[in-house]
Amino acid sequence: MTPARRTDSLEWHDARAVAEAAASALGTETVALDESIGRVLSHGLRALTDVPHYASSAMDGWAVTGAGPWQLVDGPVLGPGLAAVIVTGGVIPVGTDAVLRSESGTVRAGRLESVSATGEPHPGQHLRAAGGEARLGELVVSATTLLNPAHVALAAGCGHDAIGVIRRPRVSVLLTGDEVDERGIPSPGRVRDSFGPQLPTVLRMLGAEVVSRRRIPDEFDATVAALRDSPGLAEVIVTTGGTGSSAVDHLRPALHALGAEFLVSRIAMRPGGPTMLARLPDGRLLLGLPGNPLAAMMGLLTIGMPLLAAFQGQISEVGRVASAAALEGRAGTSILVPFRLQQQQAVATPWLGSGMMRGLADSAGVLVVPPQGVRAGEVVDTLTLPWV
Template sequence: MVTARPTWRQARAIAAAAGAAAALPSERVPLDRAVGRRLADDLVTPIDLPHFASAAMDGWLVVGEGPWEVVDVEAPAPGQARAIVTGALVPDSPTAAQKADAPSPEVQVAVLRSESAAVEGGLLRSTVAGEPQPGHHVRPPATEAQRGELLVAAGTLLNPAHVALAASTGADELTVQAVPSVALVFTGDEVVETGLPAAGRVRDSFGVQFPALIGMLGGRIAGAARVPDLLEETVAALGDARAQVVVTTGGTGGSSADHVRAALLELGARLLVDGVAMRPGGPTRVAELPDGRLVVALPGNPLAAMVSAITLVEPLLAGLAGREPVPARVVRGAAVEGKSGATVLVPYADVDGRAVVATWRGAAMLRGLAGATGILIVPPEGVPGGETAEALPVPWVIER
């Protein structure tokens, strides 16, 4: 009995669920290693930002009305002033003496800019009419954030400014989502790694780009191996791959040179997806090895492998990292024919808000994908002209 292959959507859900079932714990990392990682917990400031009043200019800290006596004390009294630099602490405002039964009002403090001041005979005077006003050039506390305020939400991809902001709250580490490790296994006797291939041979298009692609999809490379089209060596490479996920390319068809499926079964793997009703990429497989490692076996044709990785490896890595897969979006474009019983994945470029499908979209062609902004998800019935359709962005045009 022939078992129907899952649809593209079903296969994507299976891959996501397989990753989620083996989700990795988040980890604490020093701030200098947090850039480029995804925040696991909300960053809430335990202090006001800034947490003290400070000078916004180089100049003079003045208390009350001038002219002011120049002193060298931390907290000048009313009628006094001392030199201050940008960012330095501005002490709390002193209070003026009053009768015992009356409240003591605060005496205003300010910073008088250096260029607006003159000192003569131990007295400081303002040289600009109206300067300084009360509180002039003083940064009050909590003007950026109040204690307990959310600064960065969980799930945010951290940039240098996020990390600097975390440092200002007193943090030394951040809790970030895991980045699954990925081992690559490239198969194929016909592949050459450098130079112009002879007739009957093809240039390696995976080894030069898959490490970067996996990084864009949310993983980190833990190793790579290249094996000939031999069952024994394929079994050994899969067994030796030390990573949470193993991604293979090639060898997924049914010819005498294709050994990945047989190698997985020999290792006792459980086939979660044994082919997908999609074009290109139908022979893609997802499996779980007895030790818990997950395997995504991609076809050998370049476009087929890449669209399969973008649409199936990504949700698996997302599940492992504890995040949601990249959601599909709706686009509008020209008519695209479907294929009975299969989802067709078509590279497209966004041109003036419309999806224009690539001319070069054969399973072995990369020219269309190279200029694409997304992958159109075409159901079996096709997409009529001007209608909306689902699409996934290619990872090099989105923030991950």
């Protein structure tokens, strides 16, 4: 008989909703353009000038007025029958009708003639009008946009030197595990640290500012002290390990001792079911991740991602993809399965153990297999990987 999920476990979608509702957008700060990529825009970005801010040439060649041939002159103003040499981006002389490309004209004895088979130039051809991309005061990037390099280049072109962004959530990382080795090959009974080298970076990929990282012993008093004394400026504490209910798992008893409110006690999913979210009396949130690497990553993607997104005024969307094959479900539980894409369909990895990272390391995302399972070709929810 397949066991039902624990009564204190939240359904997968419900757990995400709770995490998203637990946070709201933080305050704003102003950063230099080169520091704004990957940040969330706090207010709509408007052009501080016309873009381009002057009429310019789109080609190397000649600015011309009237019908050819044209007499070459040198000056800021053109009259009928006159032309002036111009380069791409050059200021268009007053009175210019069009630009004749360098490959479409020839000069003899100071006179320019068109040799274009298409009758070039046509009126307005190869001219970039002032304000052709944006007008002064026009909204060019909407608020809450996640800024990419093109946004930042646009901001610079619109006259900005700095951008207002939503402040990143500050995160304190607590790593547990007395049996963990941070270097080399561990002996039997010990394990290699798989969180220290990557978890802070993944949190940064999700928009967090990691303000501290420390390892604590697997002891109740040490756990209580670490939670109580964790840097007060952090909005979120992320812990690894100790989320179970055994005699050596101290996180839940420590949270109870501190008077924390459990928002998500467990999640009806595998791997990563013991993932938890709690609020300490001072308002800080604690995201407790299981000690097995894949289980921890599933917990982070399931509720850590929407939580950190909400702090930045964002919504963490769930993707959709068709499964290439039928996948068995488990009563009362969602099964999270890393997958590769093959002909636009998801092919599940064979490495599904809670401690296995091989499947996730080469995956395109994570399938969320519902309790009833998945038929071949059926479209199901997916989790996006922040590094894909």
